Amino acid sequence: MKNLVKNATRHLVCKAYEAFAKDKKSISIISLPGDVWEFENYVLQNKDFSWRFARGCFYDMTLLERDEYVHSRHVYARKSFRPDNTNSYYVLGNNNVSYKNELLNESHVKNCKYNDIFAWFDFCGNPTPENINLINTATGKNVTYIFTFNTAWRMDSNVLPELRDLAALHQNKAVAIKLHFEKLAEQLGLTVIWCFDYVANYAPMISVCLSNDVNVIADKSLQIHSVDTSRKNRITQRSNTPITRAVTIKRDLSGVYVDVKAKMNDDSVCAKHNVSVNTLAAVKAWITMGK
Numbered sequence: 002m003k004n005l006v007k008n009a010t011r012h013l014v015c016k017a018y019e020a021f022a023k024d025k026k027s028i029s030i031i032s033l034p035g036d037v038w039e040f041e042n043y044v045l046q047n048k049d050f051s052w053r054f055a056r057g058c059f060y061d062m063t064l065l066e067r068d069e070y071v072h073s074r075h076v077y078a079r080k081s082f083r084p085d086n087t088n089s090y091y092v093l094g095n096n097n098v099s100y101k102n103e104l105l106n107e108s109h110v111k112n113c114k115y116n117d118i119f120a121w122f123d124f125c126g127n128p129t130p131e132n133i134n135l136i137n138t139a140t141g142k143n144v145t146y147i148f149t150f151n152t153a154w155r156m157d158s159n160v161l162p163e164l165r166d167l168a169a170l171h172q173n174k175a176v177a178i179k180l181h182f183e184k185l186a187e188q189l190g191l192t193v194i195w196c197f198d199y200v201a202n203y204a205p206m207i208s209v210c211l212s213n214d215v216n217v218i219a220d221k222s223l224q225i226h227s228v229d230t231s232r233k234n235r236i237t238q239r240s241n242t243p244i245t246r247a248v249t250i251k252r253d254l255s256g257v258y259v260d261v262k263a264k265m266n267d268d269s270v271c272a273k274h275n276v277s278v279n280t281l282a283a284v285k286a287w288i289t290m291g292k
Contacts, residue, residue, distance in 0.1 A: 004201060004202065006199050006200065006201045007037075007201050007202075010199070010201075010208060011037075011039055011040055013195070013208075013223070013225070014040055014121055014147055015040060015043045016220075016222065016223060017119075017145055017147070017194065017210060017212075017217060017220075017223055018040070018043070018044060018047070018119055018145075019047065020214075020216045020217045020219075020220040020223065021117075021119050021145045021212070021214050021216060021217050022047055022058065022119075023216045024216070025058055025117050026056070026058060026059065027058065027059040027060065027114075027115040027116075027117060028058060028059075028060045028115055028117045028118070028119060029060070029061050029062075029063070029113035029114055029115040029117065029118045029119070030044055030060060030061070030062040030063070030118075030119050030120070031062075031063050031064075031065070031105075031109060031110060031113070031118065031119075031120040031121070031122075032062070032063075032064055032065075032120070032121045032123070033064070033065050033066070033105060033121070033122070033123045033124070034064055034066070034089065034092075035066070035071065035123070036071065036086065037088075038086060038088035038089045038092050039088055040121060041062065041064065041088070041089075041092045042088040042091055042092055044060075044062065045062075045091065045092060045095055045098075048060055059115070060097060060115075061097045061098075061099070061113070061114040061115065062092075062095075062097060062098045062099065063099050063101070063109055063112075063113070064092075064098065064099065064100045064101070065101055065103055065104070065105045065109065066100070066101070066102055066103075067102070067103065067104045067105075069102055069283075070283045072100070072101075072102040073102075073283050074282060074283065075089045075093065075100070076093070076100065077282070077285065078090060079093040079094065105122070105132075105135075106131065107134070107135060107137075107138055110135060110138040111138060116141075116142055116143055117142075117143045117144075117214075118139075118142055118143070118144045118145075118146075119144070119145050120135075120144070120145070120146050120147070121147045121149075122135060122146065122147065122148045122149065123147075123149045124148070124149055124150055125149055125150070125151060125204075125206065126150065126151060127150065127151065127154045127157065127159055127160050128148075128150045128154070128160060128161055128164055128178060129159050129160065129161065130161045130162075132148075132150075133148070133161055133164075133181075133185075135148075136148075136182075136185050136189065136191075136211065137189070139189055139191060139211075139213065140189065143213060143214055144191075144211075144212060144213060144214065145194070145210065145211070145212040145214050145217050146191075146210070146211050146212070147208065147209070147210045147211075148182070148208070148209045148210075148211075149206060149207070149208050149209075150178060150206065150207055151204055151205060151206055151207075152174040152175045152178065152198060152205045152206065152207050152234070153174075153204060153205050154174065156168070156169070161181070163181055164177045164178060164181055167180055167181060168234065171230075172233045172234055173229075173230060173232060173233060173234055174234050175198040175205070175207045175228050175229065175232070176228060176230055178207050178209065179196050179207070179209070179228050182196065182209045182211065183196075185211075186211050190213055191211040191212060191213050192211065192212055192213065192218050193209065193210070193211055193226075194210040194211065194212050194217060194218070194223050194224060195208065195209070195210045195223060195224060195225040195226065196208070196209045196210075196225075196226055196227075196228060197225050197226065197227040197228060198227070198228050198229060207228070210223070254274075254280070254284055256274055257274050257280075257281065257284050258284060260274070261281070261284055261285060267281060
Protein backbone atom coordinates (compact mmCIF):
# COMPACT_ATOMS: atom_id res chain seq x y z
CA MET A 2 0.00 0.00 0.00
CA LYS A 3 1.09 3.59 -0.64
CA ASN A 4 -0.27 5.02 2.62
CA LEU A 5 2.93 5.91 4.47
CA VAL A 6 1.40 5.86 7.96
CA LYS A 7 -0.22 2.46 7.45
CA ASN A 8 2.97 1.09 5.93
CA ALA A 9 5.00 2.30 8.91
CA THR A 10 2.47 0.80 11.36
CA ARG A 11 2.46 -2.51 9.52
CA HIS A 12 6.26 -2.57 9.55
CA LEU A 13 6.22 -2.00 13.31
CA VAL A 14 3.80 -4.90 13.78
CA CYS A 15 6.10 -7.14 11.73
CA LYS A 16 9.08 -6.08 13.87
CA ALA A 17 7.10 -6.98 16.99
CA TYR A 18 6.25 -10.37 15.54
CA GLU A 19 9.90 -11.02 14.68
CA ALA A 20 10.88 -10.29 18.29
CA PHE A 21 8.03 -12.46 19.58
CA ALA A 22 8.91 -15.40 17.31
CA LYS A 23 12.54 -15.52 18.50
CA ASP A 24 13.38 -18.93 19.99
CA LYS A 25 9.72 -20.04 19.89
CA LYS A 26 8.88 -23.65 19.02
CA SER A 27 5.18 -23.02 18.41
CA ILE A 28 3.03 -19.92 17.84
CA SER A 29 -0.64 -19.18 17.28
CA ILE A 30 -1.49 -16.11 15.19
CA ILE A 31 -4.78 -14.24 14.97
CA SER A 32 -5.41 -11.43 12.51
CA LEU A 33 -8.04 -9.50 10.57
CA PRO A 34 -6.41 -9.13 7.14
CA GLY A 35 -9.18 -7.32 5.26
CA ASP A 36 -7.78 -6.68 1.79
CA VAL A 37 -4.15 -6.20 2.89
CA TRP A 38 -2.36 -9.42 3.70
CA GLU A 39 1.21 -8.17 4.03
CA PHE A 40 1.53 -9.00 7.75
CA GLU A 41 0.18 -12.52 7.26
CA ASN A 42 2.55 -12.98 4.32
CA TYR A 43 5.46 -11.85 6.50
CA VAL A 44 4.52 -14.35 9.22
CA LEU A 45 4.61 -17.25 6.79
CA GLN A 46 7.89 -16.11 5.26
CA ASN A 47 9.30 -16.03 8.81
CA LYS A 48 8.01 -19.59 9.27
CA ASP A 49 9.66 -20.69 6.02
CA PHE A 50 12.94 -19.15 7.19
CA SER A 51 12.78 -20.93 10.55
CA TRP A 52 12.36 -24.32 8.90
CA ARG A 53 15.08 -23.82 6.29
CA PHE A 54 17.81 -21.98 8.19
CA ALA A 55 16.96 -22.19 11.87
CA ARG A 56 14.99 -24.32 14.29
CA GLY A 57 11.58 -25.04 12.83
CA CYS A 58 8.59 -23.36 14.48
CA PHE A 59 5.13 -24.91 14.43
CA TYR A 60 2.23 -22.53 14.00
CA ASP A 61 -1.47 -22.16 13.42
CA MET A 62 -3.03 -19.03 11.96
CA THR A 63 -6.65 -17.94 12.38
CA LEU A 64 -7.87 -15.17 10.08
CA LEU A 65 -11.28 -13.57 10.51
CA GLU A 66 -13.38 -11.60 8.02
CA ARG A 67 -16.93 -10.59 8.92
CA ASP A 68 -17.79 -9.24 5.46
CA GLU A 69 -19.08 -12.14 3.36
CA TYR A 70 -18.24 -10.48 0.05
CA VAL A 71 -14.62 -9.73 1.04
CA HIS A 72 -14.24 -13.26 2.41
CA SER A 73 -15.67 -14.96 -0.66
CA ARG A 74 -13.57 -12.82 -3.01
CA HIS A 75 -10.31 -13.95 -1.41
CA VAL A 76 -11.44 -17.59 -1.29
CA TYR A 77 -12.39 -17.40 -4.97
CA ALA A 78 -9.08 -15.70 -5.83
CA ARG A 79 -7.23 -18.64 -4.26
CA LYS A 80 -8.79 -20.88 -6.93
CA SER A 81 -8.20 -18.44 -9.76
CA PHE A 82 -5.38 -18.64 -12.29
CA ARG A 83 -4.96 -14.86 -12.03
CA PRO A 84 -5.48 -13.83 -8.38
CA ASP A 85 -5.86 -10.10 -7.79
CA ASN A 86 -4.14 -10.40 -4.39
CA THR A 87 -0.92 -12.40 -4.48
CA ASN A 88 -0.47 -12.05 -0.71
CA SER A 89 -3.78 -13.70 0.15
CA TYR A 90 -3.17 -16.28 -2.58
CA TYR A 91 0.08 -17.30 -0.90
CA VAL A 92 -1.29 -17.24 2.66
CA LEU A 93 -4.42 -19.30 1.95
CA GLY A 94 -2.32 -21.89 0.13
CA ASN A 95 -0.51 -22.81 3.35
CA ASN A 96 -1.46 -25.57 5.76
CA ASN A 97 -2.64 -24.66 9.26
CA VAL A 98 -4.20 -21.40 8.02
CA SER A 99 -7.89 -21.03 8.83
CA TYR A 100 -9.84 -18.23 7.10
CA LYS A 101 -13.31 -17.77 8.58
CA ASN A 102 -16.26 -15.60 7.62
CA GLU A 103 -16.98 -14.80 11.26
CA LEU A 104 -16.95 -11.96 13.76
CA LEU A 105 -13.90 -12.17 16.01
CA ASN A 106 -14.71 -13.09 19.61
CA GLU A 107 -13.04 -14.59 22.67
CA SER A 108 -13.65 -18.18 21.52
CA HIS A 109 -11.25 -17.74 18.61
CA VAL A 110 -8.46 -16.80 21.01
CA LYS A 111 -9.31 -19.50 23.53
CA ASN A 112 -9.28 -22.12 20.79
CA CYS A 113 -5.72 -21.30 19.75
CA LYS A 114 -3.58 -24.41 19.53
CA TYR A 115 -0.52 -23.02 21.27
CA ASN A 116 0.19 -21.08 24.47
CA ASP A 117 2.29 -18.44 22.66
CA ILE A 118 -0.19 -16.13 20.91
CA PHE A 119 0.48 -13.13 18.68
CA ALA A 120 -2.72 -11.29 17.77
CA TRP A 121 -3.33 -8.16 15.73
CA PHE A 122 -6.86 -7.03 16.57
CA ASP A 123 -7.00 -4.49 13.74
CA PHE A 124 -10.59 -3.41 14.39
CA CYS A 125 -10.33 0.19 13.09
CA GLY A 126 -13.79 0.74 14.57
CA ASN A 127 -15.20 1.75 17.93
CA PRO A 128 -13.64 0.41 21.15
CA THR A 129 -16.61 -1.73 22.17
CA PRO A 130 -16.68 -3.80 25.38
CA GLU A 131 -16.51 -7.03 23.36
CA ASN A 132 -13.40 -5.91 21.50
CA ILE A 133 -11.53 -4.50 24.47
CA ASN A 134 -12.38 -7.48 26.68
CA LEU A 135 -10.32 -9.67 24.36
CA ILE A 136 -7.36 -8.56 26.46
CA ASN A 137 -8.64 -10.83 29.26
CA THR A 138 -7.76 -13.89 27.15
CA ALA A 139 -4.10 -13.14 27.89
CA THR A 140 -4.45 -14.73 31.33
CA GLY A 141 -2.25 -17.81 31.57
CA LYS A 142 -0.76 -17.21 28.11
CA ASN A 143 2.43 -15.73 26.69
CA VAL A 144 1.07 -13.05 24.39
CA THR A 145 1.60 -9.97 22.31
CA TYR A 146 -1.70 -8.25 21.52
CA ILE A 147 -2.06 -5.24 19.23
CA PHE A 148 -5.32 -3.28 19.24
CA THR A 149 -6.28 -0.71 16.61
CA PHE A 150 -9.29 1.57 17.13
CA ASN A 151 -10.56 4.80 15.65
CA THR A 152 -10.84 7.84 17.90
CA ALA A 153 -13.65 9.56 16.02
CA TRP A 154 -16.44 7.84 17.94
CA ARG A 155 -19.24 9.77 19.55
CA MET A 156 -20.50 8.99 23.01
CA ASP A 157 -22.44 6.06 21.59
CA SER A 158 -23.71 3.25 23.76
CA ASN A 159 -21.57 0.64 22.00
CA VAL A 160 -18.40 2.31 23.34
CA LEU A 161 -17.09 0.95 26.63
CA PRO A 162 -18.68 3.10 29.42
CA GLU A 163 -15.33 3.62 31.17
CA LEU A 164 -13.96 5.11 27.95
CA ARG A 165 -16.91 7.49 27.61
CA ASP A 166 -16.27 8.71 31.15
CA LEU A 167 -12.51 9.12 30.60
CA ALA A 168 -13.06 10.87 27.26
CA ALA A 169 -15.48 13.31 28.86
CA LEU A 170 -13.04 13.93 31.72
CA HIS A 171 -9.97 14.54 29.56
CA GLN A 172 -11.73 15.83 26.43
CA ASN A 173 -9.47 13.46 24.50
CA LYS A 174 -10.51 10.03 23.19
CA ALA A 175 -6.97 8.81 22.47
CA VAL A 176 -5.93 9.65 26.02
CA ALA A 177 -8.99 7.79 27.31
CA ILE A 178 -7.99 4.62 25.44
CA LYS A 179 -4.37 4.99 26.56
CA LEU A 180 -5.27 5.34 30.24
CA HIS A 181 -7.73 2.47 30.15
CA PHE A 182 -5.27 0.06 28.54
CA GLU A 183 -2.55 1.08 31.01
CA LYS A 184 -4.92 0.16 33.83
CA LEU A 185 -5.81 -3.18 32.24
CA ALA A 186 -2.15 -3.95 31.58
CA GLU A 187 -1.28 -3.41 35.24
CA GLN A 188 -4.12 -5.68 36.35
CA LEU A 189 -3.14 -8.48 33.96
CA GLY A 190 0.63 -8.30 34.32
CA LEU A 191 1.16 -6.96 30.81
CA THR A 192 3.49 -4.22 29.58
CA VAL A 193 2.35 -1.47 27.25
CA ILE A 194 4.93 -1.75 24.47
CA TRP A 195 3.64 1.11 22.36
CA CYS A 196 0.73 3.51 22.28
CA PHE A 197 0.45 6.17 19.59
CA ASP A 198 -2.24 8.01 17.70
CA TYR A 199 -2.10 8.80 14.00
CA VAL A 200 -4.26 9.70 11.01
CA ALA A 201 -4.80 7.23 8.17
CA ASN A 202 -7.07 7.98 5.23
CA TYR A 203 -8.32 11.07 7.10
CA ALA A 204 -9.46 8.89 10.04
CA PRO A 205 -7.92 9.46 13.50
CA MET A 206 -6.65 6.16 14.89
CA ILE A 207 -4.76 4.73 17.84
CA SER A 208 -2.57 1.64 18.08
CA VAL A 209 -1.79 -0.06 21.39
CA CYS A 210 0.54 -3.03 21.84
CA LEU A 211 0.61 -5.03 25.07
CA SER A 212 2.82 -7.99 25.87
CA ASN A 213 4.22 -10.21 28.59
CA ASP A 214 6.79 -11.77 26.26
CA VAL A 215 10.36 -11.19 27.44
CA ASN A 216 11.76 -10.73 23.93
CA VAL A 217 9.18 -8.12 22.96
CA ILE A 218 9.56 -6.24 26.23
CA ALA A 219 13.35 -6.22 25.85
CA ASP A 220 13.27 -4.75 22.33
CA LYS A 221 13.59 -1.03 23.01
CA SER A 222 13.06 -0.16 19.32
CA LEU A 223 9.39 -1.11 19.71
CA GLN A 224 8.73 1.28 22.58
CA ILE A 225 6.84 4.19 21.03
CA HIS A 226 4.66 6.33 23.27
CA SER A 227 3.22 9.31 21.43
CA VAL A 228 -0.34 10.40 22.16
CA ASP A 229 -1.24 14.03 21.55
CA THR A 230 -2.61 15.12 24.92
CA SER A 231 -3.18 18.69 23.73
CA ARG A 232 -5.79 17.72 21.15
CA LYS A 233 -9.27 18.30 22.48
CA ASN A 234 -12.18 16.27 21.16
CA ARG A 235 -15.72 17.49 21.07
CA ILE A 236 -17.65 15.06 23.23
CA THR A 237 -21.30 14.52 22.39
CA GLN A 238 -23.27 13.17 25.31
CA ARG A 239 -25.64 10.44 24.25
CA SER A 240 -28.09 8.21 26.04
CA ASN A 241 -27.32 4.63 26.96
CA THR A 242 -30.17 3.39 24.82
CA PRO A 243 -28.87 0.44 22.77
CA ILE A 244 -28.16 1.29 19.19
CA THR A 245 -30.73 0.05 16.71
CA ARG A 246 -28.74 -1.53 13.96
CA ALA A 247 -29.81 -1.21 10.37
CA VAL A 248 -31.50 -4.28 8.98
CA THR A 249 -29.60 -5.76 6.06
CA ILE A 250 -31.94 -6.51 3.18
CA LYS A 251 -30.61 -9.29 1.00
CA ARG A 252 -31.46 -9.24 -2.68
CA ASP A 253 -32.84 -12.26 -4.44
CA LEU A 254 -29.94 -13.28 -6.67
CA SER A 255 -31.38 -16.61 -7.78
CA GLY A 256 -31.78 -15.33 -11.35
CA VAL A 257 -28.14 -14.28 -11.40
CA TYR A 258 -27.11 -17.75 -10.26
CA VAL A 259 -29.12 -19.35 -13.06
CA ASP A 260 -27.64 -17.16 -15.78
CA VAL A 261 -24.08 -17.46 -14.48
CA LYS A 262 -24.36 -21.25 -14.43
CA ALA A 263 -25.75 -21.05 -17.97
CA LYS A 264 -22.52 -19.20 -18.88
CA MET A 265 -24.24 -16.01 -19.97
CA ASN A 266 -21.91 -13.13 -20.82
CA ASP A 267 -20.94 -11.06 -17.73
CA ASP A 268 -22.10 -7.75 -19.24
CA SER A 269 -25.44 -9.29 -20.15
CA VAL A 270 -25.94 -10.67 -16.64
CA CYS A 271 -25.17 -7.29 -15.04
CA ALA A 272 -27.52 -5.47 -17.41
CA LYS A 273 -30.33 -8.00 -17.13
CA HIS A 274 -30.37 -8.12 -13.31
CA ASN A 275 -29.04 -4.61 -12.58
CA VAL A 276 -26.15 -5.89 -10.47
CA SER A 277 -22.60 -4.55 -10.16
CA VAL A 278 -19.50 -6.41 -11.30
CA ASN A 279 -18.59 -6.85 -7.59
CA THR A 280 -21.90 -8.56 -6.87
CA LEU A 281 -21.43 -10.75 -9.93
CA ALA A 282 -17.94 -11.70 -8.69
CA ALA A 283 -19.37 -12.64 -5.29
CA VAL A 284 -22.02 -14.82 -6.93
CA LYS A 285 -19.32 -16.61 -8.91
CA ALA A 286 -17.34 -17.12 -5.74
CA TRP A 287 -20.34 -18.57 -3.93
CA ILE A 288 -21.00 -20.94 -6.85
CA THR A 289 -17.36 -22.03 -6.79
CA MET A 290 -17.62 -22.78 -3.06
CA GLY A 291 -20.76 -24.81 -3.66
CA LYS A 292 -23.16 -22.40 -1.97
